[in-house]
Amino acid sequence: MPSTDVTTLIRTELPRLAGSLRKVGELILEDPAAVTHCSAAELGRRTGTSQATVTRFCRAIGLDSYQHLLIELAQERGRGESSEWGNTEIGPDISPDDSLERVVQVVGTADLRAIQQTIDRIDLDSVERAAQAVARARRTDVYGVGGSGAVAQETETRLFRIGCAVRGWTEVHAATTSAALLTPADVAIGISHSGATREVLEPFELAKERGATTIALTADPRSPLARAADIRLISSSSETSFRTGSIGARHSVLMLIDCLYVRVGQLSYQRASASLALTDHIAGAHAVKSRRGR
Numbered sequence: 001m002p003s004t005d006v007t008t009l010i011r012t013e014l015p016r017l018a019g020s021l022r023k024v025g026e027l028i029l030e031d032p033a034a035v036t037h038c039s040a041a042e043l044g045r046r047t048g049t050s051q052a053t054v055t056r057f058c059r060a061i062g063l064d065s066y067q068h069l070l071i072e073l074a075q076e077r078g079r080g081e082s083s084e085w086g087n088t089e090i091g092p093d094i095s096p097d098d099s100l101e102r103v104v105q106v107v108g109t110a111d112l113r114a115i116q117q118t119i120d121r122i123d124l125d126s127v128e129r130a131a132q133a134v135a136r137a138r139r140t141d142v143y144g145v146g147g148s149g150a151v152a153q154e155t156e157t158r159l160f161r162i163g164c165a166v167r168g169w170t171e172v173h174a175a176t177t178s179a180a181l182l183t184p185a186d187v188a189i190g191i192s193h194s195g196a197t198r199e200v201l202e203p204f205e206l207a208k209e210r211g212a213t214t215i216a217l218t219a220d221p222r223s224p225l226a227r228a229a230d231i232r233l234i235s236s237s238s239e240t241s242f243r244t245g246s247i248g249a250r251h252s253v254l255m256l257i258d259c260l261y262v263r264v265g266q267l268s269y270q271r272a273s274a275s276l277a278l279t280d281h282i283a284g285a286h287a288v289k290s291r292r293g294r
Contacts, residue, residue: 006063006072007032008117008236012220013061015194020049024057028073036073040066111251117236118252122259130231131263133213134159137187140166141207143175144191145199151191151217151253158261161279162272175203184211192216193235193249195223204228217256219249233260 007029014025027047028035035043041051043066058069094106134140140159144152149170156168169175182188188207192200195218205228208214216229219236226232235252265272 006069006076008219009061013222017057017060020047020053021057021060023047023049024054025061028069032073033077036070036077114236114249114252115255118234118255121234121236122256123232123234126231126233127256127259127263130215130233131260131267133187133215133231134164134189134260135264135267137213138165138183138185140164140187140189141175141178141182141203141212142166142168142189142191143179143200143203144168145170145172145197147250148191148193148197148200148253151250151257152189154254155189155191155257155261158257159264161275162261162265163268163275164264169203172199172202175199176206179203179206179210179212182207182210182212184213186210186212187215188212189215189217190225190229191218191253192223192225193219193253195220195225197225201225201228217253 010025010029014022014029017025024043024047027043038046039051040054044050044052044054047053054066058064058066063069063072094103098106142152142155144150149168152168152170154168156166159166167178169178179188186207188204190200190204195216201224204214204216204225208228208230213231214229215231215233216223216225217233217235218225219234220226221232221234226234233256235249235256
């Protein structure tokens with residue numbers, strides 16, 4: 001696990017944790033820097049739990065020990081302080097009285113951080129396998145609802161433009177009908193921030209049963225969607241006030257989609273180039289003409 005991922009990992013796992021384990025996670029996210037100076041026993045006292053609970057929390061999120069957690073937090077903080085792409089002193093909270101300048105700083109910093117974290121954790125082999133599958137697919141289905149539905153439609157727009165037979169499905173009945181008609185020559189892409197959205201998981205699992213290659217785009221590598229996938233592409237979230245969950249993750253997901261799209265274009269260069277050449281004139285042909293000469 002890349003060191004930049006530890007707070008993102010905790011945010012991802014937090015909804016699954018209950019009671020005392022959740023208290024530990026919430027306190028760590030509240031002030032990660034302060035936690036790096038705490039012993040496990042002290043963190044247990046601060047959360048009203050115990051040293052044993054802190055150790056159980058670390059194991060629950062996939063870390064070997066509390067010492068491992070401290071190392072990850074310290075490395076994440078160090079990378080943030082030396083980073084040129086954002087000011088880590090700007091927190092994610094936006095109050096009703098904050099200026100527009102601060103809003104822009106907070107939102108921009110959060111988005112840049114999420115994109116950088118996604119780049120740091122990206123599995124190049126997974127992107128390559130996904131691109132190879134899409135490039136040679138007879139047909140590609142993309143499933144997403146809500147905020148992820150917009151990303152599914154954007155994925156369709158990109159891949160369709162370079163000659164792929166692709167369709168974005170945002171309604172579960174239509175998506176499931178399409179999934180039932182897939183074959184081993186096809187690809188299904190499921191997009192869900194939580195990886196647990198039933199309307200995405202249902203057609204995705206059916207596509208897998210039909211033999212299609214399945215690709216999951218999610219922030220949770222342990223989610224049902226990720227577990228059902230042949231290939232997993234993992235995003236990071238950029239949560240701030242008013243932007244949580246899939247909204248906060250949108251930019252990092254689109255960055256992954258862009259990487260996939262460009263690689264598919266490379267792998268199917270002649271088809272992609274021909275498709276772009278045939279369609280490049282369309283936007284310009286529909287532009288409103290200037291009236292300044294009148």
